[in-house]
Amino acid sequence: MGVWCCMSCEYEYDEEVGSTATGIVAGTDFDTLPKDWRCPVCGLSKEHFQSEDMLRGESPIELADADDEEIEF
Numbered sequence: 001m002g003v004w005c006c007m008s009c010e011y012e013y014d015e016e017v018g019s020t021a022t023g024i025v026a027g028t029d030f031d032t033l034p035k036d037w038r039c040p041v042c043g044l045s046k047e048h049f050q051s052e053d054m055l056r057g058e059s060p061i062e063l064a065d066a067d068d069e070e071i072e073f
């Protein structure tokens, strides 16, 4: 079970909860939602949703500056 986020309005579709607003029962996989299912908040299609797991995987990129080597005697 996972959570899918709307890229437009940040509505979250939780597979464990479903979406009562759009008649989706709890436990419905995002993949098995009807093709014409849309975000209940902003009306965008499924294509505009991203898995939260995927989003979490994107860790912020930290540019590691090469440390100036200080030579100590």
Ligand SMILES: [Zn+2]
Pocket (backbone or CB within 6 Å): 006, 007, 008, 009, 010, 011, 039, 040, 041, 042, 043, 044
């Ligand atoms: Zn939305």
